[in-house]
Amino acid sequence: MQIETPPSTKPYEKPEGERRGLVLVNTGDGKGKSTSAFGLALRAHGRGKAVKVYQFMKVPTARFGEHRMFEQLGMPIEGLGDGFSWKSQDLEQSGALAREGWQKARAAILSGDYFLVVLDEITYPLVYGWLPLDEVLQTLRDRPKNVHVMLTGRRCPQEIIDVADTVTEMTKIKHAFNAGIPAQRGIED
Numbered sequence: 001m002q003i004e005t006p007p008s009t010k011p012y013e014k015p016e017g018e019r020r021g022l023v024l025v026n027t028g029d030g031k032g033k034s035t036s037a038f039g040l041a042l043r044a045h046g047r048g049k050a051v052k053v054y055q056f057m058k059v060p061t062a063r064f065g066e067h068r069m070f071e072q073l074g075m076p077i078e079g080l081g082d083g084f085s086w087k088s089q090d091l092e093q094s095g096a097l098a099r100e101g102w103q104k105a106r107a108a109i110l111s112g113d114y115f116l117v118v119l120d121e122i123t124y125p126l127v128y129g130w131l132p133l134d135e136v137l138q139t140l141r142d143r144p145k146n147v148h149v150m151l152t153g154r155r156c157p158q159e160i161i162d163v164a165d166t167v168t169e170m171t172k173i174k175h176a177f178n179a180g181i182p183a184q185r186g187i188e189d
Helices: 032-045 065-073 092-113 123-127 134-140 158-163
Strands: 023-027 051-055 075-081 116-120 146-153 168-169
Touching: 023 032, 023 158, 032 051, 032 065, 032 116, 032 146, 051 092, 092 116, 092 123, 092 134, 092 168, 134 158
Parallel strands: 023 146, 023 168, 051 075, 051 116, 116 146
Antiparallel strands: none
16 A cells, blocks of 8 residues: 555636536446445435435335335335346246336436436346337436436446446456355345
């Protein structure tokens, strides 16, 4: 490790542009995409902003840690799917659930009722061909000026990256799972 001297002057100038809703993307093979999105949702909720979280791959009855906490905080989170594809009993039904869920999410985005809409794990139904990419892109373009949208998941389509304002790629450097350690409740629900 190299020791650094802390900066003594602000390392950037304050932007002069207008405040507006942003399209944010967390993608890549590393951990933390959803966790980061949930942190953003908590930050907005803590400021009294209306937030809605949609999880495209979780079942509506899911009770992971984030569901329990968001319920306690009164922050809406909704599972739209039937689990990851390898758990699905019927991939056609999985696609239909994704399309039905997208209509809910699309309506929430376009309504302008929410400061932030999180589309957790939406990249999977996109890359599986279950959701129309053009409609998702059009919704992002047509959303009310004050609505922020956070999209998460691996292999985010380049077309979404191109319209996004902020894109973060999570890179796996090392993962306990690869060393034979199973997921830990409360860390990787």
